[in-house]
Amino acid sequence: MENVKVTVIGGGAAGALCAVLLARSGIAVTLLEKNEKTGKKLFITGKGRCNLTADLPPREFLEGVVRGEKFLRSAVWTFTPEDTKKFFEDEGVALVTERGNRVFPASGKSSDVTRALDRALKESGVRVELCTEVKKAEKKGEKFLVTSSDGREFSSDILVVATGGKSYPSTGSTGDGYYLARSFGHSVVKPVPSLVQLLTHEDVSSLNGISLKNVTLSAEVKGGKTLSEFGELLFTKRGISGPVALTLSAHLNRVGGATLRLDLKPALTHEKLDARVLRDFAERKNADLKNVTRALLPERLNLYVLRRAGLSPEAKVNAVTREERERLVRTVKGLTFGFASVGPFEEAVVTSGGVELKELTPKCESRSVKGLYFAGEVIDCDAYTGGYNLQIAFSTAAACAADIAAKAQNAREG
Ligand SMILES: Cc1cc2nc3c(=O)[nH]c(=O)nc-3n(C[C@H](O)[C@H](O)[C@H](O)COP(=O)(O)OP(=O)(O)OC[C@H]3O[C@@H](n4cnc5c(N)ncnc54)[C@H](O)[C@@H]3O)c2cc1C
Incomplete structure (x- = not known):
């Protein structure tokens, strides 16, 4: 394979970067993307701002990885978060690092990132075939033969599958890489949604839209393990979302059953909260209970908590027994929900599962x-929010590109 030819399937974060790096090392690359443009998912990342990496040294970066930490070590050291920053800065994208080491384009626009990649694809000479959906890939002798849905065929020495996961399928990531991998005899770890809301057995629709800061959400998983997250949370029509829920989803997505426990006042011990409630009660003995507890919780949540504690919101404070007050405090410190499942792929930021790492x-x-080769989310790797998943896509893409370039160099030399 003197003049090595590479086909890359998928023009997302991983496929685009891989193609650019390969082309820059003098390799002929064809990038096949089924959408009418590249980077459709990239465009909606970070709420349209694109949190393109986590500004951390590799070792600390890897702590944000949920699945595949060990596997990713080599790739992340090959192309670090610093390399991602440098790549985009060299492409003219000014960057800022915000709270939690989150790196964004300074303009606040993901289009800066997608445009930079498009420009790099063009300038490096990658042949980009848009509206080209790969239906079949096989190896015939030494060559890979890829067939698109409209019957065109693409032949190459090397094939990179960078088709993403299954989440947000409207962006083009519909899990095609899994059947392509299987067609080559690879195993695929069952893909499940991650970084997605937690659906509850209880009807929480009355709480829809309430967002809370500084709360602790814990999950007691069947078998005794407890996971806990402190931070922000958002109630939805069908469950709990927001950063703490999304983080827990990365661990609950393969769990059959769990109890979620929400501590609405984690800064106060049970005793301190009880003392505060007692003081509030003493100050307003003749008021309705709901009007006193309103000082503790937002309106709709207040009524919900009182109901869950088995207390009448209209009861007069002086009629509340010690046992009832105790129940109220226990509920505020530990509002429980039955975990039904994680939300669907349509809403999941990332897919957990994919091409088996051992292979x-x-x-x-x-x-x-x-x-x-396989690069990006199609592999069984995933991480928390914060720029980690795009960095995984970039690191694995660059790892492929470096390996392929080294092989091409060897082939050229002889
Ligand atoms: C709403 C949302 C926000 C996110 N925000 C962030 C964030 O701020 N930071 C972060 O780090 N991560 C974020 N992520 C996750 C991140 O976007 C993904 O992990 C990352 O895009 C994966 O890159 P990829 O190249 O592997 O796959 P993708 O970006 O999914 O790209 C795969 C590409 O392959 C194409 N394709 C698929 N099948 C075929 C086929 N058969 N033929 C041809 N082409 C095909 C698709 O059309 C797609 O363009 C977010 C995800 C979502 C859904």
Whole structure:
């Protein structure tokens, strides 16, 4: 393979970067993207602002990885968050680092990132074939043959599958990489939604839209393990979302059952909260209970909590027994919900699961099919929010590109 030819399937974060890096090392690259443009998901990341990496040294970065930490070590050291920043800065995208080491374009526009990648694809000479949906990929002798839905065929020495996961399928990530991987004999770890709301058995629709800060959400998983997250939370029509819920979803998405426990006043011990309630009660003995507890909780949540504690919102404070007050405090410190499941793929920020890691080298090449690579979310790796998932896409893409470029160089030399 003297003049190595590469086909990359998928023009998302991973596929686009991989194609650019390959082309810059003198390799002929064809990028196949089924949408009418590249980077459709990239465009909606970070609420349209694109949190493109987490500004951390590799070791600390890897602590944000939920699945595949060990596998990703090599790729993340090959192309670090610093390299991601440098790549985009060199492409003219000014960046800012915000709270939680989150890196964004200074303009606040994800289009800066997608445009930079598009420009780099063009300038490096990648042949980009849009509206090209890959239906089949096979290896015939030494060559890979890829067939699109309109019957066109693309032949290459190397094939990179960067088709993403299954979440937000409207962006083009419909899980096609999984059947392509299986067609080459690879195993696929069951894909499940991650970074998504937690659906509850209880009807929480009356709380829809209430957002809370500084609360602790814990999950007691069947079998005794407890996971806990402190921070912001948002009630939805069907469950709990917001940062703490999204983080827990990364661990609950493969769990059959769990009890969620919401501590609405984690800064106060049970005793301190009880003392505060007692003081409030003493000050307004003749008031309705709901009007006194309103000082503790937002309006709709106040009524919900009183109901869950088995208390009448209209009861007079002086009629509340010690046992009832105790129940109220216990409920505020531990409002429980039955965890039904994580939300659907349509709402999930990322897919957990994908191409089995054991079947890939640390450079993301198939151990069984030489010249076949996988990059990005299609692999069984995922992480928390905060720029980690895009960095995984960039690092695995760059790992593939470096390995392929090294092989091409060897081939050229002889
Ligand atoms: C709403 C939302 C916000 C997010 N925000 C952030 C964030 O701020 N920071 C962060 O780090 N991560 C974020 N993520 C996650 C991040 O976007 C993904 O992890 C990342 O885009 C994965 O990159 P990828 O290249 O592997 O896959 P994708 O970006 O999904 O790209 C895959 C591409 O392959 C194409 N494709 C699929 N099948 C075929 C086929 N058969 N033929 C041809 N082309 C095909 C698709 O059309 C798509 O363009 C967010 C995700 C969502 C949904």
